[in-house]
Amino acid sequence: MQHVAAATPAAAGAHHEEHAGFWRTYVFSLDHKVIGIQYMMTALLFLFLGFTLMMLMRWQIAYPTRGIPGEWFALLPAVIGLAAVAVGAYSKRRLTLLVGLLFGGIAWLVWWMVSDETLFPEGIMLPELYNSFGAMHGTIMIFLGVVPLAVGGFGNYVVPLQVGAPDMAFPKLNMMSYWSYFAGGVVMLTSFFVPGGAANSGWTSYPPLADIATTGQTVWLFGMVFLITSSLLGSVNFIVTIVQLRAKGLTFMRLPFFVWAQFVTSFLLLLAFPPLEGAAILQLMDRLAGTSFFLPSGLVISGQVLDVAGGGSPLLWQHLFWFLAHPEVYVLILPAMGIVAEIIANNTRKPLWGYRSLVYASIFLGFMSFIVWAHHMFMTGMGTVISTFFQTTTMIISIPSVIILSALIISLWGGSIRYTVPMLFAIAFLPMFGIGGLTGLPLGLAPTDIHLHDTYYVIGHFHYVVAPGTIFALFAGIYYWYPKVTGRMMSEALGKVHFWGSLICMNGIFFPMLIQGLAGVSRRLYDGGTQYAHAQNVLQWNEVMSISAWALALFQIPFILNFFWSMKKGKQVESDNPWGATTLEWQTPTPPPHGNFTSIPEVYRGPYEYSAPDAAKDYTPQNVP
Amino acid sequence: MQIPYTVTTRPDTGLHNAKLGIWLFLASEVMLFGSLFSAYILLRVAAVEWPHGSQLLNVPLAFINTVILIASSVTMVLSWASLKMKDFAKYRRYMGLTILCGFGFLIIKAFEYGAKFSHGIFPAEDLFYATYFTLTGLHGLHVIGGIIVNAYFWGPGSRLWNTEPERFTNRVEVAGLYWHFVDLVWIFLFPTLYLL
Numbered sequence A: 001m002q003h004v005a006a007a008t009p010a011a012a013g014a015h016h017e018e019h020a021g022f023w024r025t026y027v028f029s030l031d032h033k034v035i036g037i038q039y040m041m042t043a044l045l046f047l048f049l050g051f052t053l054m055m056l057m058r059w060q061i062a063y064p065t066r067g068i069p070g071e072w073f074a075l076l077p078a079v080i081g082l083a084a085v086a087v088g089a090y091s092k093r094r095l096t097l098l099v100g101l102l103f104g105g106i107a108w109l110v111w112w113m114v115s116d117e118t119l120f121p122e123g124i125m126l127p128e129l130y131n132s133f134g135a136m137h138g139t140i141m142i143f144l145g146v147v148p149l150a151v152g153g154f155g156n157y158v159v160p161l162q163v164g165a166p167d168m169a170f171p172k173l174n175m176m177s178y179w180s181y182f183a184g185g186v187v188m189l190t191s192f193f194v195p196g197g198a199a200n201s202g203w204t205s206y207p208p209l210a211d212i213a214t215t216g217q218t219v220w221l222f223g224m225v226f227l228i229t230s231s232l233l234g235s236v237n238f239i240v241t242i243v244q245l246r247a248k249g250l251t252f253m254r255l256p257f258f259v260w261a262q263f264v265t266s267f268l269l270l271l272a273f274p275p276l277e278g279a280a281i282l283q284l285m286d287r288l289a290g291t292s293f294f295l296p297s298g299l300v301i302s303g304q305v306l307d308v309a310g311g312g313s314p315l316l317w318q319h320l321f322w323f324l325a326h327p328e329v330y331v332l333i334l335p336a337m338g339i340v341a342e343i344i345a346n347n348t349r350k351p352l353w354g355y356r357s358l359v360y361a362s363i364f365l366g367f368m369s370f371i372v373w374a375h376h377m378f379m380t381g382m383g384t385v386i387s388t389f390f391q392t393t394t395m396i397i398s399i400p401s402v403i404i405l406s407a408l409i410i411s412l413w414g415g416s417i418r419y420t421v422p423m424l425f426a427i428a429f430l431p432m433f434g435i436g437g438l439t440g441l442p443l444g445l446a447p448t449d450i451h452l453h454d455t456y457y458v459i460g461h462f463h464y465v466v467a468p469g470t471i472f473a474l475f476a477g478i479y480y481w482y483p484k485v486t487g488r489m490m491s492e493a494l495g496k497v498h499f500w501g502s503l504i505c506m507n508g509i510f511f512p513m514l515i516q517g518l519a520g521v522s523r524r525l526y527d528g529g530t531q532y533a534h535a536q537n538v539l540q541w542n543e544v545m546s547i548s549a550w551a552l553a554l555f556q557i558p559f560i561l562n563f564f565w566s567m568k569k570g571k572q573v574e575s576d577n578p579w580g581a582t583t584l585e586w587q588t589p590t591p592p593p594h595g596n597f598t599s600i601p602e603v604y605r606g607p608y609e610y611s612a613p614d615a616a617k618d619y620t621p622q623n624v625p
Numbered sequence B: 001m002q003i004p005y006t007v008t009t010r011p012d013t014g015l016h017n018a019k020l021g022i023w024l025f026l027a028s029e030v031m032l033f034g035s036l037f038s039a040y041i042l043l044r045v046a047a048v049e050w051p052h053g054s055q056l057l058n059v060p061l062a063f064i065n066t067v068i069l070i071a072s073s074v075t076m077v078l079s080w081a082s083l084k085m086k087d088f089a090k091y092r093r094y095m096g097l098t099i100l101c102g103f104g105f106l107i108i109k110a111f112e113y114g115a116k117f118s119h120g121i122f123p124a125e126d127l128f129y130a131t132y133f134t135l136t137g138l139h140g141l142h143v144i145g146g147i148i149v150n151a152y153f154w155g156p157g158s159r160l161w162n163t164e165p166e167r168f169t170n171r172v173e174v175a176g177l178y179w180h181f182v183d184l185v186w187i188f189l190f191p192t193l194y195l196l
Helices: A024-026 A032-062 A068-092 A095-116 A127-164 A171-193 A216-244 A257-289 A313-346 A355-371 A384-412 A421-438 A446-452 A457-487 A490-518 A531-536 A541-554 A557-569 B016-044 B059-084 B087-117 B126-152 B156-163 B165-195
Strands: none
Touching: A024 A068, A024 B016, A032 A068, A032 A127, A032 A541, A032 B087, A068 A095, A068 A557, A095 A127, A095 A446, A127 A171, A127 A257, A127 A313, A127 A457, A127 A490, A171 A490, A216 A257, A216 B016, A257 A355, A257 B016, A313 A355, A313 A384, A313 A421, A313 A457, A313 B016, A313 B087, A313 B126, A355 A384, A355 A531, A384 A421, A384 A446, A421 A457, A421 A490, A457 A490, A457 A557, A457 B126, A490 A531, A490 A541, A541 B165, B016 B126, B059 B165, B087 B126, B087 B156, B087 B165, B126 B156, B126 B165
16 A cells, blocks of 8 residues: 555554554454444445345245245355455455355345245245334334444544544544444344344334334334434534534535535434434333333224223324434435535536535525424324424425535536546436435325325335435445545446446336335235235336346445455555545545544645646645645 | 544634533433423323322422432532642542432432332333333433442542543533533423422
8 A cells, every 4th residue: 555645654653552452453443444444344234134135025025925035035145255255265354254254144044034934934924024024124224224334434434534633532432332333233133033023013113013013122122222322422423523623724614515414414313313212212111111102092902902001192102203213314315415525526526516505505404304204294193284384394395405406416517527436326316316305295295195105105205315315325435435445446347337237226126116106006015015906007017126126136246346356456546645636535645544644634725626727736635725 | 643622622612522522412312301301291281181290209209309419419510619629639528429419319219119119000000100200210310320420530530630630620520511411300300290
């Protein structure tokens, strides 16, 4: 690796941790970069696991009466695992070796479940298992996959570098939030093995169903407490880092948009998660202490009146849950927008259009996201007055989203665009998120929501936001920052295969959902709608979606190969700033040493000074006087 | 490179890192208890009948507990002020008193719980007791957390005084902010559950 900027590498290592042992350096590290990588690897594995659950479910939806060929589903993670173990052993990289073993673990989990006659009698998934996979797919993807990757992974690695700080404000807290997340993940995984299986009341855990569900639900709640704690510690850390540790001259209006996005996201996590923690405590009391916070009087289950005090309100859970879960939508999307903004400015070689509007729009978005939650509850009978209020706020919140998306699209105008792999993902994010956002409007209006509520249309809508939206932005971020983290570039050719394959497959999965949903097909159906008369005309799409999902998995192979192969064999970067970027994370040695900067950085200009007419190069870094 | 503003304040924000951190943490705690208070209001408004806390719960004991907690907040401030005046022995005394008050609160609370349990009253009894046990239980956990932190700064953590007195004073201030918050939650809980 070339330490171009590191004239005196020893100077950077004055910190006490430089010569720490293996455990302190790689496992219980206090360095934000190592913690960021830990978050990223763990979250990517959970994304793959959540996706695997869905691949199994898609077989059930497409072929409800045919036994599942389990060996094919176990084969993919097994092959990836073996390849990673081989590469890891060959190149002596413990991380690759470990990831290979974990993929092997996923393969074993799939194989164990599919070949268990009590779970898959004659190869057909039990309805209870289908419910449980559905609930865990949602939980894993959101709380263990996307948010930890976007906030824990990218936030941890990039934010301190972009604000010119030596580390996060509270390194020990940072380590604790990773390990709390890890513990939450382990708890969630163990729930697959308790009697009755993992949580099976949907990721939303609506009572009264969740109150009387099997033990897995209790484990789910405990897991959530760990994950919430992790998010709280992390968000405090991010806000303090951004407010307190900004380099000299780095005013708020000179912050890269990614930092702003993480800043607003942290406030959402900080203030929206506690009500879910409160709700989780109440549900735990219901399940363990026999209270009836969410159980109404006279509840009849299987023909018998439930023996509890009653008087509770199932609607209360929905209010508390969505008070978190709507801001959570913006937690999922804001960091993605931040990543896309960075990459667009860098690859169009011109400043972002309307930087200030982007910033104000995201602050307004964060604020508004706290008063739109009940648009998830139009069908609960809470009354037209309340519905009208939340319908109005929902229409208002679409304005800042449109401002952000428009500003990013206009930023492309007149640029001489470099179609690098990160840029391809970033450009694809724009229309994909656009579809996701626009399909949300009919759901935000109470009259149209009556038809669309709880159909596949809803699934199509939010998956367009999160899957080809956020996850594409996260891929873009991985390709973009990879050379900073490793000192090597990822392969462009493999990256393009990954991109085009994923783009086509994503649309193959989610567009038919919109069609099915408009036809009125309900979500969460065990047989994909076979038994419903109104579903018959759109039933053929089930197979298209399932095949697209499995093909999407195959198109992740070039990415996984690329990811591990390039660590050892990728093209070495020729400078510390291979993309010619302006922000501070590129003005460090590659990879950044402990303490990040060789000298304390000072900032003299805004974040996106590309192609300034009087400058020598087509970019001027923020720390150039 | 050391992390800046761990001890000194940043000129443009006027804060050191931990102080901003604890205020943010307390904001999240406000949301936690806020959500539970909201749940209480929603459940009570929707209930056909809701008992008056004063007829079921032990108001004198809870009143004593309120006094104890407020007193502990005062001793907490005094312990911090003693550090500001460089009087470490006095700090130990006041911090010790704060911890004792915390224990006193918990012991009285345990008597209250015990009295209910011995009459066969558990959280499952009805919604009133469910809210009572959940809210006071969660508050109790916060008191225990505060005692642990304070005990650490009274005992092993106080060695920092010898090397970095200013940093130690800041830590005690931050712990104090948390302790006042726990006190404040009780001041809301007492009328809500016992009097209304």
